[in-house]
Amino acid sequence: MHDFRYVNGRLFCEGVAVEALAREHGTPLYVYSHRTLTRHYQMLARALAPIEDTLICYAAKANSNLAVLGAFAGLGSGFDIVSAGELRRIMAAGGDPRKCVFAGVGKTEEEIEFALRRGIYCFNAESEPELARINRVAARLRKVAPVAVRVNPNIDAGTHHKITTGTYENKFGIAFEEIPGVYARAARLPNLRLRGLQMHIGSQLTEVRPFELAVRKAIPLILELKARHGIEFFSVGGGIGIVYQPALASGPEGWWRSAAARRIITPERYAARLVPLLQPLGLRILFEPGRFLVGNAGVLVVRVEYVKRTGTKNFVIVDGAMNDLIRPAFYDSYHEIAPLRRKSGGSIASDVVGPICESGDYFAKDRPLPRVGEGDYLALMSAGAYGSVMGSNYNTRPLAAEVMVRGRQSAVARVRQPAARIWEGERLPRWA
Ligand code: LLP
Secondary structure, three states, X not given: OOOEEEEOOEEEEOOEEHHHHHHHHOOOEEEEEHHHHHHXXXXXXXXXOOOOOEEEEEEHHHOXXXXXXXXXXXXXXXXXXXXXXXHHHHHHOOOOHHXXXXXXXXXXXXXXXXXXXXXXXXXXXXXXXXXXXXXXXXXXXXOOEEEEEEEEOOOOOOOOHHHEOOOXXXXXXXXXXXXXXXXXXXXXOOOEEEEEEEOOOEOOEOOOHHHHHHHHHHHHHHHHXXXXXXXXXXXXXXXXXXXXXXXXXXXXXXXXXXXXXXXOOOHHHHHHHHHHHHHHHOOEXXXXXXXXXXXXXXXXXXXXEEEEEEXXXXXXXXXXXXXXXXXXXXXXXXXXXXXXXXXXXXXXXXXXXXXXXXXXXXXXXXXXXXXXXXXXXXXXXXXXXXXXXXXXXXXXXXXXXXXXXXXXXXXXXXXXXXXXXXXXXXXXXXXX
């Protein structure tokens, strides 16, 4: 559910016409709805409320724009981070380091030191060498580092292979069977405090079942670690999926009446199955949602530059590209494409492509779309998560501008990158 809808044939984000934003700020342009991300956070918080002690740690990697982080900080959210850079951003946005958990398989000494000095809630360690390193850095700083270990439960999340993380094929965490031994050895490291256990089986899970299997499998382990080492939290990780399927075409509520919708994951269904398992643990429970909170809260607006019919295809060439939104190229992912002005008349199977010199630079293939022409604007829906953050300067294309809407107001969340900034740090060697 989101706050993008047609009003008199024009796409609005909350109370603002998206086309007005495109004209004012240019394209490609990311537009975010403050109300959508707030509502999603509150929906999840409400569903999980029966658990006495919870902390939602928004996975900043999904969208780390300061305006987004600031909105979550304002809601009291914690954060799941994967670099010192993300921690710096969160502090710049008014977030609290004491509510941050630090994940990732490759934390450097500098990052560990920085996070430790800022007093983060916990390091989610992914290997024994990492535990040893955290212990060493903490000893040098005369501190005790709070740590959890990420358990790999070897449960297939049933999602895209590039975003499956909880099987023994994946680089993440430590194998389930090895965990008790790892905690016993870590307990002997004097500058570590074993604070919790963490898990994350994958992203864009559209059913609750794999979460339930993983939690059920982890429960005896959690209770054992609680008894032996006094851990105080368990983190379920992130991964709640969103609906990418066409919702606008059938009206904003239309999709939710379909058969597929009856099985799809929602905060209520997620909580209904997990809360009864988690509540009796008597621990603080952490959640690390990224996509669920921001995915449907953002769109990428692009402008049609050319329409070209050649061979068997109708190519709609737009000014946004895989450097702005890489998900279709990288994961073959689907994003609904909606013209900012609703068109009547028939549709034509179209390939929507960007200007980058690669055949992988497309947003959709053979997609039935209304006939569009130069100057029309299109919105790539559900681009709020893993959109802008995965952007690059490939083909020396500036990073897109970003705008946040709140009610009838809008504010620039990132100015369009000036072209000269792209090579600002580069140097022409002056050979002797
Ligand atoms: N916690 C950990 C430890 C994670 O690795 C991730 C995501 C999350 C939480 C948040 O997962 P979410 O709730 O957003 O599913 N670029 C990919 C997704 C990569 C996800 C990486 N890890 C995509 O565009 O689909």
